Amino acid sequence: MNTVPLSHILFLSTALFFIGMYGLFTRRNMITMLMAIELMLNSVNINFVAFNKYLYPGKLDGLFFALFIITIAAAEAAVAIAIIINLYRTHRSIDVDDATDMKY
Amino acid sequence: MHNEAIKDFITGVATSAIFDESGEWLTVQAEPAAWKAMATALRQSQFVFDYLFCLTCIDWKTHLTMVYHLSSTVYRHTIVIKANLDRSHPVIDTVSDIWRTADFHEREVFELFGVVFSGHPDLRKLILPDDFEGFPLRKDFEDPINMIKL
Amino acid sequence: MIEKPIQETFPGQVHNMPGGTAVTGKFQDIINWARANSLWPLTFATSCCGIEMMAVASSKYDFSRFGFEVARATPRQADVIIIAGTIVNKMGPVLKRLYDQMADPKYVIAMGACAISGGPFFYNTYSVVKGADHIIPVDVYIPGCPPRPEALLHALLTLQEKIKSGLTREQIRNELKGT
Amino acid sequence: MNISVILFYVIAVCILGAGLLAVTARQLFRSAIWLLFSLVGIAALYFWMQVEFIAAVQIIVYVGGIVVLIIFSIFLTEQSGAKMPSPPIKRKLPALLAVLFGILFTARLISQYFTSAADDHSFQASMQAIGRQMLSTTDFGFLLPFEAISFLLLAAMIGCIVIAMKPSQADIVSPQNAGE
Amino acid sequence: MYTETAIISDNTLAGPEGELVINVGPQHPATHGVLHLVITLQGETVKKIEPHLGYIHRSIEKMCESLSYRQFIYVTSRMDYLSSHINNLGCAICVEKSMQIEVPQRAKVIRVLMSELTRIASHELWLGAMAMDLGAFTPFFYAFREREMINEIMEDSCGARLTMNYMVPGGVMYDIHPQFREKTKAFVKQFKQKVVEYDDLVTNNIIFQNRMKGVGILSKEDAISFGCTGPVARGSGLSCDTRKIFPYEVYADVDFDEVLETGCDSFARYMVRVREMHQSIRIIEQLIDNIPEGDFQAKTKAVLKPPKGEFYQRVETARGEFGVYIVSEGGTTPYRIKFRSPGFSNLSALDHMARGSKIGDLMATMGTLDLVIPDIDR
Amino acid sequence: MSVKEYIQNVYNGVTSLLKGMRKTGYYFFHPKEIITQQYPDNRSTLQLAERFRGEVVMPHDASNEHACTGCTACELACPNGTIKIITRFDTTPEGKKKKALDTFIYHLELCTMCNLCVEACPTDAIKMAQNFEHSVFDRSKLTKKLNQPGSKIREGVE
Amino acid sequence: MGAVSLIVLVIAAVVFSAGGILAGRLFVKGSTNPQKGQPYECGIPTASSPWQQFHVGYYLFALLFLVFDVELVFLYPWAVVVKEIGIIALVEILFFIFILFIGFLYAHKQGALKWI
Amino acid sequence: MFSLEHITNEVQNWLSSNFSSGWVLVWECLIVIVLTTGLFAVLGLVLVLMERKVAAQIQIRLGPNRVGPRGMLQTVADTLKLVMKEGLTPDLADKFLFNLAPFLVMMVAMLLLAPIAFARGFQLWDINIGVLYISAVSSLSVIGILMAGWASNNKYSLLGAMRSGAQIVSYELSAGMAVLSIVVLSGSLQITEIIQSQQNGWWLFKGHIPAVIAFVVFIIAVTAETNRAPFDLAEAESELTAGFHTEYSGMKFALFFLAEYINIFIVCAIGATLFLGGWMPLHIGSWGGFNHLMDYIPSSIWFLGKTFLLIFLIMWFRWTFPRLRVDQLLALEWKYLLPISMLNLLLVTLIAILGWHF
Numbered sequence A: 001m002n003t004v005p006l007s008h009i010l011f012l013s014t015a016l017f018f019i020g021m022y023g024l025f026t027r028r029n030m031i032t033m034l035m036a037i038e039l040m041l042n043s044v045n046i047n048f049v050a051f052n053k054y055l056y057p058g059k060l061d062g063l064f065f066a067l068f069i070i071t072i073a074a075a076e077a078a079v080a081i082a083i084i085i086n087l088y089r090t091h092r093s094i095d096v097d098d099a100t101d102m103k104y
Numbered sequence B: 001m002h003n004e005a006i007k008d009f010i011t012g013v014a015t016s017a018i019f020d021e022s023g024e025w026l027t028v029q030a031e032p033a034a035w036k037a038m039a040t041a042l043r044q045s046q047f048v049f050d051y052l053f054c055l056t057c058i059d060w061k062t063h064l065t066m067v068y069h070l071s072s073t074v075y076r077h078t079i080v081i082k083a084n085l086d087r088s089h090p091v092i093d094t095v096s097d098i099w100r101t102a103d104f105h106e107r108e109v110f111e112l113f114g115v116v117f118s119g120h121p122d123l124r125k126l127i128l129p130d131d132f133e134g135f136p137l138r139k140d141f142e143d144p145i146n147m148i149k150l
Numbered sequence C: 001m002i003e004k005p006i007q008e009t010f011p012g013q014v015h016n017m018p019g020g021t022a023v024t025g026k027f028q029d030i031i032n033w034a035r036a037n038s039l040w041p042l043t044f045a046t047s048c049c050g051i052e053m054m055a056v057a058s059s060k061y062d063f064s065r066f067g068f069e070v071a072r073a074t075p076r077q078a079d080v081i082i083i084a085g086t087i088v089n090k091m092g093p094v095l096k097r098l099y100d101q102m103a104d105p106k107y108v109i110a111m112g113a114c115a116i117s118g119g120p121f122f123y124n125t126y127s128v129v130k131g132a133d134h135i136i137p138v139d140v141y142i143p144g145c146p147p148r149p150e151a152l153l154h155a156l157l158t159l160q161e162k163i164k165s166g167l168t169r170e171q172i173r174n175e176l177k178g179t
Numbered sequence D: 001m002n003i004s005v006i007l008f009y010v011i012a013v014c015i016l017g018a019g020l021l022a023v024t025a026r027q028l029f030r031s032a033i034w035l036l037f038s039l040v041g042i043a044a045l046y047f048w049m050q051v052e053f054i055a056a057v058q059i060i061v062y063v064g065g066i067v068v069l070i071i072f073s074i075f076l077t078e079q080s081g082a083k084m085p086s087p088p089i090k091r092k093l094p095a096l097l098a099v100l101f102g103i104l105f106t107a108r109l110i111s112q113y114f115t116s117a118a119d120d121h122s123f124q125a126s127m128q129a130i131g132r133q134m135l136s137t138t139d140f141g142f143l144l145p146f147e148a149i150s151f152l153l154l155a156a157m158i159g160c161i162v163i164a165m166k167p168s169q170a171d172i173v174s175p176q177n178a179g180e
Numbered sequence E: 001m002y003t004e005t006a007i008i009s010d011n012t013l014a015g016p017e018g019e020l021v022i023n024v025g026p027q028h029p030a031t032h033g034v035l036h037l038v039i040t041l042q043g044e045t046v047k048k049i050e051p052h053l054g055y056i057h058r059s060i061e062k063m064c065e066s067l068s069y070r071q072f073i074y075v076t077s078r079m080d081y082l083s084s085h086i087n088n089l090g091c092a093i094c095v096e097k098s099m100q101i102e103v104p105q106r107a108k109v110i111r112v113l114m115s116e117l118t119r120i121a122s123h124e125l126w127l128g129a130m131a132m133d134l135g136a137f138t139p140f141f142y143a144f145r146e147r148e149m150i151n152e153i154m155e156d157s158c159g160a161r162l163t164m165n166y167m168v169p170g171g172v173m174y175d176i177h178p179q180f181r182e183k184t185k186a187f188v189k190q191f192k193q194k195v196v197e198y199d200d201l202v203t204n205n206i207i208f209q210n211r212m213k214g215v216g217i218l219s220k221e222d223a224i225s226f227g228c229t230g231p232v233a234r235g236s237g238l239s240c241d242t243r244k245i246f247p248y249e250v251y252a253d254v255d256f257d258e259v260l261e262t263g264c265d266s267f268a269r270y271m272v273r274v275r276e277m278h279q280s281i282r283i284i285e286q287l288i289d290n291i292p293e294g295d296f297q298a299k300t301k302a303v304l305k306p307p308k309g310e311f312y313q314r315v316e317t318a319r320g321e322f323g324v325y326i327v328s329e330g331g332t333t334p335y336r337i338k339f340r341s342p343g344f345s346n347l348s349a350l351d352h353m354a355r356g357s358k359i360g361d362l363m364a365t366m367g368t369l370d371l372v373i374p375d376i377d378r
Numbered sequence F: 001m002s003v004k005e006y007i008q009n010v011y012n013g014v015t016s017l018l019k020g021m022r023k024t025g026y027y028f029f030h031p032k033e034i035i036t037q038q039y040p041d042n043r044s045t046l047q048l049a050e051r052f053r054g055e056v057v058m059p060h061d062a063s064n065e066h067a068c069t070g071c072t073a074c075e076l077a078c079p080n081g082t083i084k085i086i087t088r089f090d091t092t093p094e095g096k097k098k099k100a101l102d103t104f105i106y107h108l109e110l111c112t113m114c115n116l117c118v119e120a121c122p123t124d125a126i127k128m129a130q131n132f133e134h135s136v137f138d139r140s141k142l143t144k145k146l147n148q149p150g151s152k153i154r155e156g157v158e
Numbered sequence G: 001m002g003a004v005s006l007i008v009l010v011i012a013a014v015v016f017s018a019g020g021i022l023a024g025r026l027f028v029k030g031s032t033n034p035q036k037g038q039p040y041e042c043g044i045p046t047a048s049s050p051w052q053q054f055h056v057g058y059y060l061f062a063l064l065f066l067v068f069d070v071e072l073v074f075l076y077p078w079a080v081v082v083k084e085i086g087i088i089a090l091v092e093i094l095f096f097i098f099i100l101f102i103g104f105l106y107a108h109k110q111g112a113l114k115w116i
Numbered sequence H: 001m002f003s004l005e006h007i008t009n010e011v012q013n014w015l016s017s018n019f020s021s022g023w024v025l026v027w028e029c030l031i032v033i034v035l036t037t038g039l040f041a042v043l044g045l046v047l048v049l050m051e052r053k054v055a056a057q058i059q060i061r062l063g064p065n066r067v068g069p070r071g072m073l074q075t076v077a078d079t080l081k082l083v084m085k086e087g088l089t090p091d092l093a094d095k096f097l098f099n100l101a102p103f104l105v106m107m108v109a110m111l112l113l114a115p116i117a118f119a120r121g122f123q124l125w126d127i128n129i130g131v132l133y134i135s136a137v138s139s140l141s142v143i144g145i146l147m148a149g150w151a152s153n154n155k156y157s158l159l160g161a162m163r164s165g166a167q168i169v170s171y172e173l174s175a176g177m178a179v180l181s182i183v184v185l186s187g188s189l190q191i192t193e194i195i196q197s198q199q200n201g202w203w204l205f206k207g208h209i210p211a212v213i214a215f216v217v218f219i220i221a222v223t224a225e226t227n228r229a230p231f232d233l234a235e236a237e238s239e240l241t242a243g244f245h246t247e248y249s250g251m252k253f254a255l256f257f258l259a260e261y262i263n264i265f266i267v268c269a270i271g272a273t274l275f276l277g278g279w280m281p282l283h284i285g286s287w288g289g290f291n292h293l294m295d296y297i298p299s300s301i302w303f304l305g306k307t308f309l310l311i312f313l314i315m316w317f318r319w320t321f322p323r324l325r326v327d328q329l330l331a332l333e334w335k336y337l338l339p340i341s342m343l344n345l346l347l348v349t350l351i352a353i354l355g356w357h358f
């Protein structure tokens, strides 16, 4: 019943990855940049799952990678936001340009 | 009642005080200028007037009279202190730093009678709208729009 | 301004609700039925009458029998303001704002002498609004100081009747003039 | 075309559209909401691929956790309501070019190497299998990474608390200089 | 007439980190009326409370200057409407004192009985409202069940449920209703049965205790300084029951205890009120079978004209010490009347008590202050 | 907090909650405790206290006579101007001019049911009635004329 | 049915909600006045925007939740197989939980669990 | 014996004999849409009425009894009125999100219906990760609340939303732990398998004390997750007027209201499924006769009976307890429920591994 070729899923993840990249390039706000990174991570996840499903249907390693990426993304987001909040307190701004003179 | 002792004490603090014992309680007529010192002394004296239970003002058309009802939670004696104020520029020292309840009561008297309490930390209108004009509890207060006379 | 023309009819009678004069369809009837039976009051009480309003909510009188018990704290979800208590000049704008912020359709009940006319505080006071209808339109007046709980229930029933009839305030006023 | 294929394209459009909006929305909060929809779309994609476990994890961790965290952090930074300036053209244009180039390049690679891989094996990822492999200590088991995750989380937790709590204790002592 | 006046509230814009200025009231379920508090929050912690009054300022003091000594009493039932009998009583005693009217013993006993019933009714309502503030709805209904019984008794004898206008200078307006004794006894019986329910439902409830204990601390010194009276002060261990200290009517002859708690927190204030209800029941039980025969009203002139002078009378309402200060110039109307309302002083302590606590605590603290706003604004 | 205390806490908390639930549960399963009076349905059986003050009325007897002399004592006694008495001069059969009541205006919307007017009336011409169902759509309906059309003062009232 | 049923449910929800809202739109004409759109704040005009900075305490809860949420995710596959794997699985998870519990205790000690 | 399973099969057979396979799907979708919306409406009406009746009974009063026979139509009138009430949108609100939030909340409630087994063989989608799916989707509802609270541009709303955000996410953990204990016992996430595993007794009885503890924790946690009293801080009336839906009116408010009740139904259904055996009749060990008698009661009745029992329990809580303070609420979760449920989970595991359960 499933007749979508793998390449289409890969196109999707590519597009998503570059959307994230676009956000990362254009945005100067750290929280949105973080969101862009999350999008990119997700596109990678899609790839892992798709490869697992299409190329190695007998194994589960792709799933585990996806699982661990999600976990790590969670940890990363948490730490990133902690840093952002801290930065916001000292600079009253969450703009990366304002944070260049960050000294601690 | 050791009114005599209280009288002696008050005369010691404020020489100009006039006493009147015709009412239920000892009434002291004080000078507005001497009031603050007297209040502090009364609060800290051996009579422990720590409880200001009523603070109000009366408009006698010629002058305003501040009335303070003081009592002690230890000895349960009560005195009344009055101070006459000039009607056009009523100013008296605040006692809100001695009895904190005076804070709100003084604000109330300020807006209803226009008495200014010098030294009050936050003398703003409490009850009336901010743009209210006049001092409603004065006898000459007129409000032809809101007040329908019976 | 209290010198109103004196009506010839004696009070205490139930006003006969004009029925059928306003042309309403079946659909409108159903909606009016729903609205009449689901009057959610705003929790708004300023003074003594508010206590009787609470008494109406209490078990003995229990206005939940009519479906009124869903008192909402926010005007957005309320259908009826029961002005229970005196309205003073400082409160006037607040009342107006609350009324304005209610979603249509909305109704107002003036409970007690104060809300109708200032009541005990009509004369010699500088701060009381002489009747809540100076601020917002009122649908039903219920005199008393305070009206007893049954009287408030009666007012609510009267309001229900009015809603079911589908008439507007102006129409009712005209009807009354006609009688 | 059957329903499943249509579904895929619908989901794909949703993901990409929401993702695009997420990186271009001018309000921070809306950005987060679009991100949320994009992530939900990805979860739907996993459902569609019949890897329900990952889909559920995606929703639980990403949507229920990370997005909530992001939303809270937006609330913490006073800019939730303000409109952000749209990026200047001199930053937008190169980014756009780079992205377009990247997409084209990758697309070319994909169409070169993955043309044949269209399958319809029934792929089964049962929870039991996942659980077994996760807890197994054999070469293919994931027990070690699994335990390592706990350390990662511990580190993240402690790190965050240290970073986020420190100044707040300072301004309990002196609330005036919080703004500096 | 009503004019559209803007309310200029001095809300400051965003302050230091995480501060939020929020208005609670005038229309807010927890303020029991129209109190307006401007609260500065940091997170959920209250940094500052600024009460704004006057949303029910009905200028009663000004009004009374143009009412006769018989007439002005009825307005006072509209101030602290939950203790209307006691308010009326204070005014009536003050007028009697000025005119040196001797009140018949029967009237005195009836007055005390009515006052104590009023006190119970007021505390019942407070209990319900307080529980409602904490989010428990059911105690409200149980409390009102008992309160309705009192209301019925009142209605029988006084003709109204809330604003009775029963105390008149010289005695009471009517004699008590023939069924007064029976109904009161029935009430006392039911009250004793049902009051344990409150313990199960409210007093011993762990959530309730956690929300009340250690919250809203008011030390004894502060209570004195803020001029707090009534259960609020007695919850801080300050003995201030006017019925004991300056007994009026027949309070000197009845046996009851002044309720004192030393917890200084909301729970102490709660317990004071609950125990006070039992004391009131005690007073009622002592008096109900001993109502002396005689007149219920002294003979008085139709027009009352107290001599020139100043008269002060304090009575203990359910909320604390209520003072009436009449300045008479010898005319038919008072020259100036000042009502010393207990709530006004109690409210001024709110900022002090609730600073640094959570919003929920603020509501609990406010609930135990038992504010009646028209009493505060007058 | 030691483990024992911790468990003690949990136990005490849970029991106190269960006690509360037992109480409310008792009421739930005992519908006979319900004390609601169904107002509009019980209207015919509703017993109001006989002293309940619902409004001021002026009783008229069968021959449409009342006892009011128009002395305005009630108007003076009323604290908030609820009563307005308009008098006229009647000529008695003997030809003397006599003050009599023309219109007794009663503003129900102002009345506070304080009973002072009834107390003040020397001839007991007015009394408080128990009627409380006064809701109206227009407040002008609340201003009432208490003496009925064509009524006159009862014989023998002075 | 699988994923299709989810789509169907979403459609049902949308139809239901939109139907209700649209019906209201069609039949009710509301009055307009300048106050109506203002935020409600107990009848007092709002002075400042609510969209301002909040307290960091909220973040800490979200953070703790996130960490434990991730843990929970790993517990699910463990839970389905624990019966067949037996005591080893219990030991493995004990270790896992123990590590996290240390973090939890740390947070507790730092006062992160105190609500603001 | 009467069963819903037959009806569904009948419908399926009839459809497939009359239409081509594509159309069968379309028809089935339509039927599902109609059924679920109908179920939603009916559930909402019944639950709200039930709540008001229960409240009234507890509070020694009568409750709605005048609209329709014995007040049955009260909620119908309410709903109609709410539909026919103006839906306001504040001027300064983020209008798009403001209007989106009720949809989102509704969608979440609707999606949660999918794996619930209403009766034997009467289930929309027997997804193989059943309870995990439910945990996942229900964690979405917090977004709807945060969205509503933020978009309203109202301080009460935002505070209420922040509170409930922190609250819902916190309690999700212990709810998850409680669910996990049953997963451990039954060894599956799938709803049908969990129900099957209770063939010879419900987990509440089979799992000894730890199962009871898990049940209690579960009930407390879901009460908090659905923002019910005593955990209704998000809409704490005496503190934040109406919490996150302060600015909502008319139908949009009705949707929140409805979703709240549907959520209650769903969590109670889950509770009934996990701990009380879903549609499984009450079977006691080897009492053949008794068990047989129980089998005669239709499975849907069993399911609804258990669910409504739990719903009643939750309502009972609401009308008995005062509200917790926000910090106590979180302390309860983090200091009591979470550690207890973690320990409890380990205990349950021990029991499961050693096979001590029946």
Ligand code: SF4
Binding pocket: C047, C048, C049, C050, C084, C085, C086, C111, C112, C113, C114, C115, C119, C120, C144, C145, C146, C147, E078, E163, F112
């Ligand atoms: S009408 Fe009477 S009872 Fe009602 S608010 Fe006014 S004074 Fe109070």
Ligand code: SF4
Binding pocket: F056, F077, F078, F079, F080, F081, F082, F083, F110, F111, F112, F113, F114, F115, F116, F117, F118
């Ligand atoms: S009852 Fe009181 S207010 Fe009413 S008319 Fe008589 S005196 Fe006036």
Ligand code: SF4
Binding pocket: F067, F068, F069, F070, F071, F072, F073, F074, F075, F085, F120, F121, F122, F123, F124, F125, F126
């Ligand atoms: S009612 Fe009585 S007091 Fe009033 S005018 Fe008539 S006779 Fe006089």
